[in-house]
Amino acid sequence: xxxxxxxxxxxxxxxSPMGWVVLALLQFVFGTxxxxxxxxxxxTMSGAIRPEQRIGxxxxxGANIFGxxxxxxxxxxxxxxxxxxxxxxRQQTLTFLFSAPLSLTEIVVGKFLGLVxxxxxxxxxxxxxxxxxxxxxxxxxxxxxxxxxxxWLLVASFSSLGLYVSSLxxxxxxxxIISFIALxxxxxxxNFMAGDPTGTMSYLSLMRHFEPFSRGLLDTRDVxxxxxxxxxxxxxxxxxxxxxxxxx
Amino acid sequence: xxxxxxxxxxxxxIYGGREAVRDVSFTLNKGEVLGFLGPNxxxxxxxxxxxxxxxxxxxGSVKICGIDMIENPKEAKALIGYLPEQPPLYRELTVDEFxxxxxxxxxxxxxxxxxxxxxxxxxCGLTEMGSRLIExxxxxxQQRVGIAQAIIHNPxxxxxxxxxxxxxxxxxxxxxxxxxxxxxxxxxILSTHILPEVEMVCDRVQIIHKGxxxxxxxxxxxxxxxxxxxxxxxxxxxxxDEELLKIPGITGVESMAGGxxxxxxxxxxxxxxxxxxxxxxxxxxxxxxQPDQTSLEEVFVQLTFQEQAA
Numbered sequence: 001x002x003x004x005x006x007x008x009x010x011x012x013x014x015x016s017p018m019g020w021v022v023l024a025l026l027q028f029v030f031g032t033x034x035x036x037x038x039x040x041x042x043x044t045m046s047g048a049i050r051p052e053q054r055i056g057x058x059x060x061x062g063a064n065i066f067g068x069x070x071x072x073x074x075x076x077x078x079x080x081x082x083x084x085x086x087x088x089x090r091q092q093t094l095t096f097l098f099s100a101p102l103s104l105t106e107i108v109v110g111k112f113l114g115l116v117x118x119x120x121x122x123x124x125x126x127x128x129x130x131x132x133x134x135x136x137x138x139x140x141x142x143x144x145x146x147x148x149x150x151x152w153l154l155v156a157s158f159s160s161l162g163l164y165v166s167s168l169x170x171x172x173x174x175x176x177i178i179s180f181i182a183l184x185x186x187x188x189x190x191n192f193m194a195g196d197p198t199g200t201m202s203y204l205s206l207m208r209h210f211e212p213f214s215r216g217l218l219d220t221r222d223v224x225x226x227x228x229x230x231x232x233x234x235x236x237x238x239x240x241x242x243x244x245x246x247x248x
Numbered sequence: 249x250x251x252x253x254x255x256x257x258x259x260x261x262i263y264g265g266r267e268a269v270r271d272v273s274f275t276l277n278k279g280e281v282l283g284f285l286g287p288n289x290x291x292x293x294x295x296x297x298x299x300x301x302x303x304x305x306x307x308g309s310v311k312i313c314g315i316d317m318i319e320n321p322k323e324a325k326a327l328i329g330y331l332p333e334q335p336p337l338y339r340e341l342t343v344d345e346f347x348x349x350x351x352x353x354x355x356x357x358x359x360x361x362x363x364x365x366x367x368x369x370x371x372c373g374l375t376e377m378g379s380r381l382i383e384x385x386x387x388x389x390q391q392r393v394g395i396a397q398a399i400i401h402n403p404x405x406x407x408x409x410x411x412x413x414x415x416x417x418x419x420x421x422x423x424x425x426x427x428x429x430x431x432x433x434x435x436x437i438l439s440t441h442i443l444p445e446v447e448m449v450c451d452r453v454q455i456i457h458k459g460x461x462x463x464x465x466x467x468x469x470x471x472x473x474x475x476x477x478x479x480x481x482x483x484x485x486x487x488x489d490e491e492l493l494k495i496p497g498i499t500g501v502e503s504m505a506g507g508x509x510x511x512x513x514x515x516x517x518x519x520x521x522x523x524x525x526x527x528x529x530x531x532x533x534x535x536x537x538q539p540d541q542t543s544l545e546e547v548f549v550q551l552t553f554q555e556q557a558a
Contacts, residue, residue: 001353004349004352004353005353007349007352008338008349008353011341011345011349012338012340012341015340015341015345016340091336091337091338091339092332092334092336093336093337093338094336095302095330095332095336096336096350096397097353098300098301098302099300099301099302099325099328099330099332100325100350100353100354101321101322101323101325101326101353101354101355102322102325102353103321103322245301245302245303245304246304
């Protein structure tokens with residue numbers, strides 16, 4: 001049943017130009033940064049004479065491109081998530097889902113998975129692009145894997161927050177703007193709290209938990225943080241939709 | 249054997265201290281078409297939302313084929329097909345795609361989806377529209393898609409909220425036929441404020457006014473109220489009232505505007521034939537005779553008004 005909702009979401013995304021355009025644009029942006037990264041690598045490395053200055057191509061290009069990806073997703077995810085529930089509310093199609101033999105959790109998780117599946121396509125292309133470096137260099141697949149997992153968790157967290165915000169309003173644009181601001185604040189929380197790096201507030205920052213992944217470090221604490229983040233916002237969304245049914 | 253498909257008990261819904269629906273109870277048997285009547289804002293749509301589990305009742309319970317909507321919503325919802333006031337359609341999809349999604353979400357097994365879509369399209373006259381985008385369909389066809397999505401999983405109970413709004417007369421007739429046809433094997437609840445529609449398709453009627461049920465009974469009872477025991481007679485050379493009262497069965501005569509007479513008669517005996525004969529024999533110049541029907545609107549107004557006075 002969850003799968004049916006996911007399938008419906010993907011169908012909706014790909015039956016409008018929106019899905020294709022976002023995919024194409026993201027791919028274009030990442031492709032450009034990938035090419036630039038490689039060019040810069042040659043320039044930098046030709047200048048680096050001492051061995052300790054030299055770093056691997058995976059890390060050099062990867063750090064660049066995955067850093068950019070996390071930033072670009074900050075814009076892309078709210079754009080895609082804003083319609084998820086608000087638009088259904090506006091078009092009155094939410095009734096269609098509520099009347100079907102589905103629990104609210106199934107509806108919410110289904111929608112979440114739909115968006116995450118779509119974004120996984122982007123991440124998959126990104127990983128595939130990085131892997132092509134393997135044709136002429138020996139690359140560090142572990143590093144790529146850690147980055148991919150990190151980016152995937154980050155993007156899933158973005159989606160769950162976007163989904164929740166989308167359930168609060170009828171206007172997709174409002175949902176988009178609010179999710180963008182909320183994500184932006186969460187991402188840069190540790191920058192604001194730079195004076196106190198051990199504080200609770202800066203611990204909540206998404207970027208702080210993404211950073212170990214981008215160094216190639218897979219830390220269960222960070223994985224747990226992202227998973228808790230996702231579960232929290234999905235639960236809030238379910239509660240919000242349930243309130244619809246109760247309060248009308 | 250009759251099986252109860254819908255059982256609503258003391259449904260109450262309070263919106264911010266105001267009771268939108270109060271103590272609505274009824275049962276519906278298999279194969280019946282129930283008309284839900286009421287003026288605007290009477291609580292029709294609210295009741296329907298509660299019946300379909302879209303809105304939680306403040307008090308009371310709904311049972312679909314014995315399954316409680318609150319305790320076991322998924323099982324209960326699987327037995328219902330619902331068309332809300334505004335048909336819930338994904339405009340960016342084609343009719344086929346949308347109906348396939350509807351079928352899958354309503355637990356039609358994968359191998360039967362195609363067949364279910366085909367049958368639903370046939371029943372709603374959408375066969376040629378399969379590959380059209382819902383966005384590009386006319387309002388009437390969109391309404392049909394809405395009905396098709398409600399019946400695609402062959403539910404026990406079909407609930408339609410004002411299904412004929414915005415349709416042209418031919419489409420209205422088609423949809424009424426479809427509703428009658430559905431009534432054969434499913435139970436149908438139909439909300440509307442178009443009175444003749446109720447008379448045409450429904451077996452039972454419920455009138456709801458200001459959130460309360462003011463009438464609940466078979467359509468025949470309503471028709472009875474409607475026909476009354478009255479004849480409208482036009483005589484160009486009308487005799488004195490006493491002459492008319494001599495005819496057996498006639499209990500009262502009153503003059504009306506336009507020279508017509510309203511003749512009341514006792515329950516059971518219709519004196520029309522005797523009256524015509526008397527008129528011919530005595531040369532009263534009969535030019536018009538017809539049963540005097542109170543319009544359904546009047547009955548409706550009476551029913552909703554009585555309650556207010558009480």
